[in-house]
Amino acid sequence: MNETSTASALDPxxxxxxxxxxxxxxxxxxxxxxxxxxxxxxxxxxxxQPAWEALGPRGRSVHLLRWLDWLLDNERRILTLVQQETGKSWADASLEMAVAIDVINYFTANGEKFMADRTVKAAGAANKVRRLRVQVRPHQLVGLITPWNGPLASPMMDVVGALVAGAAVLCKPSEVTPLAWTEAVRGWNEEIGAPPVLGCANGAGATGAAVVDQADMVMFTGSVRTGRAIAVRCAQRLIPCSLELGGKDALIVLADADIERAAAGAVWGGMTNSGQACVGVERVYVEAPVYDRFVTLVTEKVAALRQGMDQPGSFACDIGAMVTSAQVDIVADHVADAVAKGARVLTGGHRSPGGNFFEPTVLVDVDHTMTCMREETFGPTLAIMRVSNEDEAIALANDSEYGLSSSLWTRDRARADRLSRRIEAGSVSVNNAVVATFQMPIPMGGWKNSGLGTRFGGAHGVLKYCRQQSVVEERFALKSELLWYPVIPAKARIIAKLTRLMGAHDWRRRLGIGRS
Known part of the structure; x- marks a missing residue:
């Protein structure tokens, strides 16, 4: 499938x-x-799926761990596919296997605990005679649609929780980068003896629409426009969906921050995967006293980045190409718009010859009239803006239709805690960038136009693919219940008085004194 000759053997x-x-x-x-x-x-x-569900979380985890073994045994070949279809640097490509390792290990280790029946204490004296519990059943078929920027990592972030839950999963990877995930699914179905509950449907928009129409629950990662269309279709079908959409993530640097670390973090957060990360840093707001030093450090670090597509295993480049020429066009347009409105390019700012490369770029003298501060750029740019104080920084960070991730830099923990509660985003990384995305015990999700629902979040990463079922069991098998027919006036009056006596909060109301 990764050979050029394969294409000629298929119907064009x-x-x-x-x-x-x-x-x-x-x-x-x-x-x-x-x-x-x-x-x-x-x-x-x-x-x-029914036989898969019957295995239970422990039995299902056995197959997922075998899959991990196979992925690791074939790591070089699979990551080469990732690199070839995305143009990533080998360092960026290798991070995708790290995600697979972490997600599989976390959910297989905790799946049985996450899916255990939950015993609930009854509410109200009349219900003391009953046992309450909540049990979960998976949606039978989960539809998973993923983007082109992380062909292995992106589906892995969701498919594992669904499989641990006991669902079957129908995946549609991006038609731009289908090779690595198609091979991973082939490994599940043909190499490790796993039950046939994982499928891969390759295609463009029509294929994705068909997946949505077949699924019982949909997990989608991608653009706001497509996410809205999927949400509408799921609403029409009365099925749940979880959407992780675009971002315009802000990084705030306060005057008391470790500026050297903040500059390095901004470069990492903005340039990783050539800026093609929904949680990547796109906007930077820096308090005036440290602005000049921060900009100098960032510019030096960005200018030193090694861009290219290095050999597998060499780790010779920092960032690689961009996946599509259309995305390069968007980045170029954002930079041109900023310059036309008065911004300055301190390094980069141009396409590179010989592929979908755009130079790592630093923009200053930016403001919110510029497209680069309003719309998702999704490329290797950092737009840096001077602010007078923390209030202005927070106001500007929140001045966006997006709210996926954010980053806050200060040495003052109390200040960080206070300001984090004012940021309108699904996650805040304090003195780091991007890291909140991959913390599986806590939820990852967007506010505003950045999404609906969350991924990960401990047990939620499995239970989101399940339906809850409440079970109420009688402790004593009585011949009849007080409220059952026939209605006996004397008995009904006694029940009404007891209900008032036990539920009211003062003696006048308990005894019904003075009521009309």
Whole structure:
């Protein structure tokens, strides 16, 4: 599947051909699924799901850990696919396997605990005779649609929780970068002897729509526009969805911060994966007393970045190419708009020849009239703005339709705590950048236009793929209940008086004195 010759063996009318963003060469091809093929695959997955659910969390985890073993045994080959179809540096590509390792290990270690029945204390004296518990059952078929910026890591962040929950999963990777995930799913189905509950449907928008129409619950990561359309369709079908959408993440540097560390963190947060991360830093607000020093440090660090597509295993470059030429166009347009409105480029600012490369770029003298401060850039740029104080920084950070992630830099823990409660974003990293995304015990999700629902969050990372079922069990098998028919006036009056006596909070109301 990663050989050039594979493409010629497939019907070009139904084939997706993948080219390397770094140099344009063909690196593989996959067959495209139409609506009927998606429906057939969904049917197969549904047929296999009951036996998968019956294994229980511990039994399911055995197969997930075997999958991890296979992924690690084939790490170099799979990460080479990631690099070839995305143009990443080897360092960025290797991070995708690290995500897979962490997610599989976390949810398999905790799945049984997360899915255990929950005993609940009864409320009210009349219910003391009953046992209450909440148990969970998975949605039978989860639809998972993922973007092109993390072809292995992005689906791994969601598929593991769904599989641990006992669902079957129908995945649609981006048609731009389908190779690595198609191979990972092939490994599940053909190499480790796992039950056939994981399927991959390759294709463009029509294929994704078919996945949404077949699923019982949808997890989507991608653009706001597509996310809205999926939410509407799920609402029409009365099925749940979880959406992780775009971001315009702000980094705030206060005057008492460790400026050297803050500058390094900003460069990492803004440039990792060539800026193609929904939680990547896009806007930076720096208090005036440390602004000049911060800008100098950031510019030096960005100018020193090594950009290119290095050899597998070499770790010779810091960042690589951008995945699509259309995204390079967006970055170029944002930079041009900023310059036209008075911004200055301190380093970078141009396309690089020979592939989808855009120079790592630092912009200053920016303001909120500029597109680079309003719309998602999703590229290797850092736009830095001077602010007079923390209040202005918070106001500007919140002046956005997005609210996915954020970053706050200060040595004062009390100040960090206070200001974090004013930031309108789903997560706040204090004295770091991006890290809140990969903390599996806490939720990762967006506010405002950045999404609906969350991923991870400890037990939630599994339970979001489940339906809750309440069970009420009688402690004593009585022949009849007080409220059962027939209605006996004397008995009904006594019950009404007892209800008032036990539920009211003062003696006048308990005894019904003075009531009309």
């Amino acid at each position: 009318r139904t084939t997706i051909t993948v080219r390397c963003p770094g140099d344009g060469r063909i690196v593989g091809a996959v067959p495209e699924m139409d609506e009927a093929a998606v429906a057939a695959l969904a049917g197969q997955l549904r047929s296999a």
